Amino acid sequence: MSELAIGVDIGGTNIRTALVSKRGEILKKLSERTPADPRQVFERVEAMVKQLDTADVVSLGVGIPGRVDITNRSVLSGGILNLAGMDLVDQLETSFGKRVVIENDCGMALIAEMSIGAAKGFQSVAMLTIGTGIGGAVAQDGRIYHGHRTAGQFGHICVREDGPECACGRRGCVETFSSGTALRRHINEAGLSAASIADIFEMAKNGDAPARAVLHAWAAPLRIALDNIAAAMDPEVILLGGGLGSDAVQALADLPAVAPWFRPTILPAKLRDDAGVIGAGLSAFSGTFGCTEKNVVLVNGVPASGKSHLAKLLSQRTGWPVLSLDGIKDPFLQHIGGVDREFNRTLGKASYQAIWSAIREAPAGSTFIIDAWFGFQPKTVLEAYIKGAGVDRVAELWCKVPGAVAGDRYGRRLKDRLPGHPGAEYIPELVALADRAEPMQCGPSMIVDQTKEPDMDDVTAWISKVFGQT
Secondary structure (H helix, E strand, O other): OOOEEEEEEEOOOEEEEEEEEOOOOEEEEEEEEOOOOHHHHHHHHHHHHHHHOOOOEEEEEEEEOEEEEOOOOEEEEEOOOOOOOOOHHHHHHHHHOOEEEEEEHHHHHHHHHHHHOOOOOOOOEEEEEEOOOEEEEEEEOOEEOOOOOOOOOHHHOEOOOOOOEOOOOOEOEOHHHHOHHHHHHHHHHOOOOOOOHHHHHHHHHOOOHHHHHHHHHHHHHHHHHHHHHHHHHOOOEEEEEOOOHHHHHHHHOOOOOOOOOOOOEEEEOOOHHHHHHHHHHHHHHHOOOOOOOOEEEEEEOOOOOOHHHHHHHHHHHHOOOEEEHHHHHHHHHHHHOOOOHHHHHHHHHHHHHHHHHHHHHOOOOOEEEEEEOHHHOOHHHHHHHHHHOOOOEEEEEEEEOOHHHHHHHHHHOHHHOOEOEOOHHHHHHHHHHHHHOOOOOOOOEEEEEOOOOOOHHHHHHHHHHHOOOO
């Protein structure tokens, strides 16, 4: 049987549900109006899920219009539709006997766009979904970023302190100026009879001043919000999604950023109204798009094979921390002094254990880069450490160099090595080791030719594939 998930996107106007494959394909989809009474939302969702549920469905993902605590799987607050206090997760799990994952609805949309949409291949992304209200989500290092709990509430960036009152309790949030609800208000206040924003664009194109004023009143506050996002987080790209995302991109074309450094790439989301249900379905396969997984990248190779350089480059690209044997050993060697090779080896084993102890204590969702020559211990030891640390996925970068290159590099660095590391007498042994050494193969491995500068685009793309991020 092929595994399927059901994605649920609860919007202020519509509830959408879909049967979703692991590749993000929608196999069947339903859509109904969202009840005005939040208490009826569960009944509507339950009825729609029942129509899609099959034996192949392994779990459910639900996008919530509001602030969500994903750790405790609870709804903290909402805006236009407030589901706070509703025990959706337990009720759905009781009804269907399947695991349920929840996330902010814009977070779900961003998961889909990073997987198969306009943000595929980007690691740092901000997204706003523009519909009945304005949702927001952030991705950092290719994962949804939650901050303390609920980062990414971009609809509540204040753009004018004396603006309209927002459902959040403040005044002048961008949602009150640039959402679909606000657009309809701008149109009505201008006395225009336009049925859609397409009509407004057409009227503005033909020189209608009130139509142009409506587009400016709608898009200018959004421009301010986007500039603030660019200043605060400097994303590679900002996506505008939801039912009006593409229209917002079009309206912003006449409103460039004021300062040259506030110019992130702004793109329309590709998946439009389907993004929420696709992302919800994808999140159901892996918890919350990898946020509950613990991953490690083994940067492996013999001494002087370029491991540390590669690990540093990867860390700079991803933001993942590097744990290295020498990074732990060397401070001890500096203080102990007079260490022979056997003691150095013992210290290496202790440092190896310390690395895996740190990973074991790290929270779910963590990813580490480990810089080490893993072959100095049996593969069974590494396998036990991986299992004991609760690691879900392992990617190995095998630093490949000819023995002669490793020996030459090692010899040139002898003057910089602390006492306790093997000296020149080790070089012949290293040359032979480099020529016969092989990857540990505790997970997928990629051979990196370390006689030249590594192609980090290829390396990061491969790791993303291994970790299920593309």
